[in-house]
Amino acid sequence: MTGNADDTILLAVTGWDPDVWQTEFAKAAPARKLVLDADTAKDKIRYALVWKQRPGSLMGLPNLEVIFSLGAGVDHIFHDHQLPDVPIVRIVSPDLTMRMSEYVVWQVLDHHRLGLRYRQQQTQKVWHEDRRQPAAHEVTVGILGLGVLGRDAAQKLRNLGFRVSGWSRRLQTIEGVTSHFGKDGLKDFLKDVDIVVCLLPLTPETKGILSMSMFAQMKAEGPLGAPVLINAGRGGLQNEPDILAALDRGMLSAVTLDVFKTEPLPKGSPLWTHPQVVITPHAAASSSPQALVPEIIAQLESYERGEPLKNIVDKAAQY
Structure with a gap:
């Protein structure tokens, strides 16, 4: 479970500007590769960061290990009925x-x-x-x-x-x-x-x-x-x-x-x-890349040290 610096992360979002997420990842973890198109690195993608991902976009990734929701909720993930059988993690951030x-x-x-x-x-x-x-x-x-x-x-x-x-x-x-x-x-x-x-x-x-x-x-x-x-x-x-x-x-x-x-x-x-x-326009608790990216990186690093993932979603209950 030891991570490599070149493990690839897929950012699969719709309705959000991916540039700010890419910028924050480059600051927090410059050695990690973040891609927007799974087809460019299918065999190397180990993690997926998602918000309302396109249905079916996470299938066919043979080395995918964890899906991270970029929002507090996870119902947007389950709109995709072609999810791979890997853990889904909720973001819990102060x-x-x-x-x-x-x-x-x-x-x-x-x-x-x-x-x-x-x-x-x-x-x-x-x-x-x-x-x-x-x-x-x-x-x-x-x-x-x-x-x-x-x-x-x-x-x-x-x-x-x-x-x-x-x-x-x-x-x-x-x-x-x-x-x-x-x-x-x-x-x-x-x-x-x-x-x-x-x-x-x-x-x-x-x-x-x-x-x-x-x-x-x-x-x-x-x-x-x-x-x-x-x-x-x-x-x-x-x-x-x-x-x-x-x-x-x-x-x-x-x-x-x-x-x-x-x-x-x-x-x-x-x-x-x-x-x-x-x-109010869905503004109660907006996801801030500046605040959430360090939390995600910390989860990745602890997981790669062999520690258990936190805040795993119960797929049967869908939360």
């Missing part, structure tokens, strides 16, 4: 984790402190003093997904004084956080939350989970009125017509969406103009 926690805290606080209302009042030049705002300890923030990102966000929200609960596939223990797990635990989780933050991976089990059937299980009224939804996970988690219907029926008071089924979000989508919707 930079990505901090960016996501910043986003979650920002949006939770914005809804908690009535940001939407005040921005609307400003556009109308309305001065309305709202003396009563709930304290953080009166508000329960529920996090769907207690992986690395969810755990960090939960801890930061706890530090701000919010009550925090979480839901995950398996039981997770986090100090100060009420944990729920499994199908039976989801109902108990939903009935108490005022703000729901979704950081779930997109898998066959979670696809479309943010739908009317979930909203109907949430409480009708809390310190912020109806519950708030924040989705910074994946667009495939949400049923967008159901979200609009829940807003119009008063089942949700507001939503923040960073991800969508179709990206960029089509200009004709009613989400753009709904007064209770905050839209």
